[in-house]
Amino acid sequence: MTNENMILRVTDVAVHYGGVKAVDGVSFDLRQGEIRGLIGPNGAGKSTVIDAISGRHGLTRGTVRLAGQDITRCSVIDRRRRGLARSFQRTSIFPNMTVSAQIGLAAHKVGAEAPEQDARRVMDQLDLSGEADATAGSLGYGQQRRLDLALALVGRPIVLLLDEPMAGLSPQESADLASHLLKLTGDWGVSILLVEHDTDTLFSISNSVTVFELGRVIASGRPEEVRIEPRVREAYLGSAA
Numbered sequence: 679m680t681n682e683n684m685i686l687r688v689t690d691v692a693v694h695y696g697g698v699k700a701v702d703g704v705s706f707d708l709r710q711g712e713i714r715g716l717i718g719p720n721g722a723g724k725s726t727v728i729d730a731i732s733g734r735h736g737l738t739r740g741t742v743r744l745a746g747q748d749i750t751r752c753s754v755i756d757r758r759r760r761g762l763a764r765s766f767q768r769t770s771i772f773p774n775m776t777v778s779a780q781i782g783l784a785a786h787k788v789g790a791e792a793p794e795q796d797a798r799r800v801m802d803q804l805d806l807s808g809e810a811d812a813t814a815g816s817l818g819y820g821q822q823r824r825l826d827l828a829l830a831l832v833g834r835p836i837v838l839l840l841d842e843p844m845a846g847l848s849p850q851e852s853a854d855l856a857s858h859l860l861k862l863t864g865d866w867g868v869s870i871l872l873v874e875h876d877t878d879t880l881f882s883i884s885n886s887v888t889v890f891e892l893g894r895v896i897a898s899g900r901p902e903e904v905r906i907e908p909r910v911r912e913a914y915l916g917s918a919a
């Protein structure tokens with residue numbers, strides 16, 4: 679695989695908070711149309727890495743490249759316009775606004791070329807068209823999570839960063855969201871970095887998995903390889919894995 683196929687390259691990234699090395703020299707790549715799962719115990723640095731890639735906080739060292747370009751010093755909004763999107767979970771939802779208005783507004787905000795058309799395309803893709811005129815607050819939890827995802831998908835992003843999108847969902851709702859994520863990679867060629875504690879779902883849809891412990895990568899590879907690594911089983915998955 680040549681470097682050009684790597685849509686996202688994270689190289690030697692470190693984020694230190696004073697003496698706390700939240701992330702300390704992490705590297706991984708994301709190929710076009712791939713899902714890479716990130717797992718690890720609480721406090722391992724997964725969210726910090728997502729925040730660092732999305733530009734929410736600066737790096738102590740390291741580089742982030744998107745589609746061949748160094749974006750390490752770009753602002754959050756600049757990264758978003760270049761095609762790097764993340765979901766914000768429920769905090770982004772205005773309960774009294776309709777689903778279509780909210781997605782349309784998000785499309786305007788990211789500077790999508792035809793915002794209304796873009797919003798419709800995203801609603802169709804995520805099976806939200808039937809809820810277009812419903813208020814966000816009236817949606818079920820699983821549908822709200824799809825709305826979160828829809829807000830990240832306007833403006834045709836090329837990479838999605840998702841931090842625990844399945845938290846709080848029932849097994850059925852998780853499976854449904856997982857199948858939408860897989861469909862996005864196939865239909866639109868979107869690449870996804872997925873942090874998720876539901877390891878069964880994560881392993882079932884990821885092309886590759888990276889395991890964090892104490893701010894470092896302890897294993898990385900195809901799901902079936904990573905799953906059987908003794909260090910991974912010890913640190914995170916438990917003997918039942």
Ligand SMILES: Nc1ncnc2c1ncn2[C@@H]1O[C@H](COP(=O)(O)OP(=O)(O)OP(=O)(O)O)[C@@H](O)[C@H]1O
Pocket residue numbers: 695698699700701718719720721722723724725726727
């Ligand atoms: N703003 C901050 N200031 C100081 N330390 C922080 C800050 N944010 C995170 N940390 C620390 O950085 C480390 C990594 O935290 P992070 O939230 O990235 O872990 P995580 O892998 O996402 O955990 P979880 O699975 O619980 O979500 C932890 O030790 C945490 O206490």
Ligand SMILES: [Mg+2]
Pocket residue numbers: 724725726
């Ligand atoms: Mg986290």
